[in-house]
Structure formats: structure tokens, C-alpha cells
Amino acid sequence: MRHVEDPDDRVATAPPASSAGNIGALLLIANLGWAVPSVAGATLLQALVADIDPARKIAFYGLLSTVGAACASLGMIASGTLSDRTRSRFGQRKPWILGGGLIAAASLSAVGLFTYTPAILTLYALYHLGQSAMHGALFALVPDLVDRARYGRVSGLAGLGLLLGQTLGGFAAASFLTLPAQGLVVLPWITALVAILTVSKLPSSRPGVQPSRPNPPPSIGAAFKLPKDADFWRAFAGRFLFLLAFYLILSYHLYVLTDYFHVAAEHTGRVFASLTLVFAVGAAVCVALSGSWSDRMGRRKPLVVGSSVLLAAAVLPPALSDQLPSFYAFFGLAGLAFGTYLAVDQALMADILPERANTARDLAVLNVANSLPHVLAPGIAGLIVTATGYAGIFVAASVAAVLSAIAVQAMKTID
Secondary structure, eight states: OOOOOOOOGOOOOOOOOOHHHHHHHHHHHHHHHHHHHHHHHHHHHHHHHHHHHHGGGHHHHHHHHHHHHHHHHHHOOOOOHHHOOOOOOSSSHHHHHHHHHHHHHHHHHHHOOOOOOHHHHHHHHHHHHHHHHHHHHHHTHHHHSSEEEEEEEHHHHHEEEHHHHHHHHHHHHHHHTTTTHHHHHHHTTHHHHHHHHHHOOOOOOEEEEEEEESSOOOOHHTSOOOOOHHHHHHHHHHHHHHHHHHHHHHHTHHHHIIIOOOOOGHHHHHHHHHHHHHHHHHHHHHHHHHHHHHHHHHHHHHHHHHHEEEEEEEEHHHHHHHSHHHHHHHHHHHHHHHHHHHHHHHHHHHTSSGGGHHHHHHHHHHHHHHHHHHHHHHHHHHHHHHOOOOOOHHHHHHHHHHHHHHHHHTTTOOO
């Protein structure tokens, strides 16, 4: 794996494995806490929009997704840059985790109280700004507090939290699908609770590190000098294309069920819950094993490339058949792919960072690759569906997944 000089290496031995486990457990809880309302909120928002304006549901939800993801991308870079420069008695990341979590919870909860579409759009944008501030600080905790040799283990625990959150979010969405406004009011406060818990348990510095003097904050000017490293941008492209493939299908999953697979509206909650369970079983196995496995191998790339290839294969059954079992096949194979990806990708991103001084900023740039698919997938999927029907989005997703594998395989400095 690539080695980037770590200033803390000169003043401390590697943290004990128990410390890595503690950080991993906190990230598991934190990721679960924001993922439940995020995943449930996306589905419930589709249902709310369909209730408010059924004739324009696709157009308005596409606008919401685009504005929200744009705010998330810009907000993450801005908050990550400021987080790197934060010096407070509460630490560098804690104020952003807590403040972002509270803003996100309050904003998304308020969405459920309105039927006025401009108010919903404004609150949803604010939700993404708050969530991105929390995310930017959370993503930086791995290189901040964990020894490089244990990145995979901690990344796996963080990925498990995200997987559990996505699974529970799917069940939560199914439970509130006929009452979307109520679900939006209640569920976001899970994020606030886990933000409070995380900052109360989080150490302010890497365990075992005793720096001889505090490091000055990096200059603001350095924030605008984005990395020029080619592998950094290959990693960005690989993540972007993998998630684009995934979200091309999931952006309109409710409409895919009703319009392509012909599931009656009253049964969509039950079907989506069962699809989520199929996805979660395969993903749980892979996410539990892949992170630690990558640490033992000392390699990340084969697992990330393999997950992209598997995702490319997973979309073929529904591309060839509009029978519901083909969608179950997709969710089963996609679960294996996504679980492997979740467990290893964050470790790979931490490995590729050019310098510690801009950890949160650089990770924020890489995590724009998480947000951009949310921006682009609804619009791209809408154009494809209009031109070719729903089967076309499965073909496009397969192509994007293959390109993701090519981008990661092309990386030179990561094994």
C-alpha cells in the first residue's frame, strides 16, 4: 500500500488494536445513525412528493435530489476545509459532528411539516448542508485516529454501520410509506442522538500520540490547491462511477417497482422491505470479512475492482426481464458487491491521501464522488427511461460499473 508520511509517526508508536476497535465502533454507530433517516427520508420524500403533486413527482423529486446533492458536495468541501483549520478545546472534528448532526436532524424533520414546495426545497438543502458537515468530520476520523495498518478493520466497521443503517432505513421507510410526513418528522432525530453520543465518546487525538508542539492550522490558501496526484483522481472516478451505477437504479426504485415490475402500490412497502433484506444478508457477510481481509493481504485494489465487476453483472437480470424475481437477483448480487465495496473503499481513500494537513478537505473532495451520483443519477435515469424505458437504466448501470473497475485498476501507487 502507498505510504504517505504521517507526522505523528515520529512521536508515537501505533495505537493498540483496542483503540482502533473503539473508533470503529463509534463510526459504526455514527454511520448507522445518519443512514437510517437518510435512506428512509429519500423514499418517504418520494412518497410525500407523489402525494403533494402527483403530476410532477419525477420533475420535482429530481430537482430536490439535484439541489440537495449540490449542497452536500459544496458543503462537504467547505466544512472539511474549515474542520482541518479548527482549533478548539472540544477538538478539531467534534464541533462539526455535533453541529452538523443537529442542523440535519432539525431541517429534515421540518420537511414533514410542509406541503409548500419552495419550503421543502429550502429545508432539504439545509439538511444536506448539515449532514455534509457531519460527514466531512466523520470521514476524517480514520486517518486522524487510526494506524494505517488497521484502516481496513475500521473501514469495515464503518461500512457495517452504514449497511445496518441502510437496511433499517429501508424497513423504516416501509413502515411509514403510507404516512410519509410523520416518518420525516420523527426519524431524523436519530441523527441528532448519535451525534451527541459520538462526540461524548470520541478522543480528541490519536491514542498514544504525544506531539512535542501543536501543529499550526494550514493556511486557507492551501485549501484551494487541489491534489494533482493522478491516483487521487482515479480513486475519485472509481467511486463516482460505482455509485452512479448503483443510484441509476435506486434513484427511482419506488417507480421502478410500480411502473417496470408492475407491483401494486399497496404492496410496494412489503416488497421493498423484502428486497432490502435480501440485499442486507449478502452485504453483511462481505462487509464483515472484507475490511480485515484487506488489512491481512496488505491490498485493497482487488476487492474494490471485484466489487465493481460484480455490480456490473448484478444489473443484467433485470435488464433482461421485467419479472420481479430478476430484481431480487439484482439486490442479492448487489448486496455482495456493495458490502465488499463499503468495507474496503474508505480504507483505500484514506491510503491515497497526499498529506495529513488537509485530511478532511481531501476526503471531502473524494466524497463529492458520493454526492455527484445523487445529483446526476435522477436526471440521467429520467432521460434514459424517457428514451428507452426502464430497462435502459440497468444497461447504463452495468457500463458505469465496468468503467469504475477500469479506473481503480489503473491506479499505480495502491496495491
